[in-house]
Amino acid sequence: MTKPAFLGHGVGLRRPHVERVLSDEPVSVEWFEVISENYMDVGGRPRQTLLSVRERFPVVLHGVSLSIGSTDPLSEDYLTHLAALANEIEPAFLSDHLCFTGVGGHTAHDLLPMPYTEEALDHVVSRVQRVMERLRRPFALENPSSYVSFAVSELREEEFLAEVARRTGCGILLDVNNVYVSSVNHRFDPKAYLAALPQGAIWQLHLAGHSRLEGGGGNPDEPMLLDTHDHEVPEPVWELYEETLRLFGEVSTLVEWDDHIPEWGVLEAQRDEASRRASLRGDAGVAA
């Protein structure tokens, strides 16, 4: 599927910022990502807010409940409501996560990691194809952050993701913070991860902050990390972002902040920093 147009630098739309975003005061943000499920099969203020934002900005629908990796059947009810929302909102594209959120008819409302086996690869590929047939719109999968890996995995995550993209034509929503968090938690080289991803398949970047996972053993100077989206983007993630830009060039980029949500100006400044670092790089460093 054709890579969607470059959207610029945006932020995730969160409730405390809606009034500011819809005010007459200008914002530097060029686009918004919204959590799809917050607007599926709902009316009232949430729906009105989304329609108002969409009137002014491009929007990407970012899901958390598709459960693409689950061995439960894909939810037709979910896909029906997602397709209806997409038809109303006309998003630039849709995305969700490479994970499962539940099994046996239950859901954790969490992004649970999955083993990267050949069986899992075939399973995810067939389900992504089904989702794309159903939505008939550009669709991207995001690399998750994780705190446990699988002894039974046969592929590395980046290989798995690249193969899903190659076989289905879906895009990759590359969460730079997730790559960093997982690289610390599982002790791999994040730059090697990035280098293994396919040119042209990276449709969007996520940037966010994270926290230390307290407790546990080992060297206290090498803590595990939690993907909490409750801080400013830390310098190691900015550096990995710059490496990502060097490898993949101009990519629509979004700053996420989901907990301990700051004043609008703080979030907007993070978005401006993403834009600044991108403009410093230009496209000069794009790999051939």
Add this chain to the structure above:
Amino acid sequence: MSLADIQKGFWELIVAPEGARKAERDLQASGVLPEGFVDAVFVGDDRRSAIDRVDVYANMYFFRLRDAIREDFPKVALLAGEDAWHDLLTDYVLAHPPVSWSMRYAGQHLPAFLAKHPLAEERPWLADLARLEWARADAFQQRDEPMLPLEALSAIDPEAWGELAFRTAACVTLLEADFRVGELWVALEEAAEPSPGSEPEPGREALLVFREGLAVFHEELTPAEARAIGALIDGRIFAEVCERAAGEDTSDENVEAAAGIAAGALVKLLSRGLVTGHGA
């Protein structure tokens, strides 16, 4: 091991009430998990063992739900107190693990669950407050529907009224409480610093909970109004709405007054945009 077996085992470990480490022992003892499942499937290191890494997800499962459900029941959580709320949600999530892709339904069984929970023996009014908070949260985001304009009543043949039923909007709830939780809700909402020790006055209270425009309201009804609106919500024909409004008193005077109450109840719903259609 198949993907399905791995996911099922992972799931069982993270939803257990006392953490993944105890769950591993219990599930192996009961034969739900094969011996050595965790070490065969997951990877640990010197910082955290495989089971302790799985336990990160077990903690997140519970805390995420506890905190998300609190958003729909902020006043119940405040008045229950942090420890009691934690215990209630521990029991609730175990009894009602989420089944919907939408987080908005995660707390839908909490009012009924709370009514039978030990917490309700100490503070029985908490269940009524939970029902009110749930009705308000539901109304806030219920689907938008085209409303029947008030003027549509004038087009109805007077002879047809008795057999006519009306459809009310999905954002309308009639709530009949044993405690005056509507008043309590308002007092908590208006207080600069809501007191965790607040309690409602005893006494029955019938509340109409609804969304008008984008805002959610609740409004106290008289007993006769509540009976009429209950019948309208149930989709009863208008003759039955009048009968319900009249209640047990079948005197001519009361029946006539009840017809006026029923008509007033219908107009109340129509004027707030809460009637979506009608039909025989």
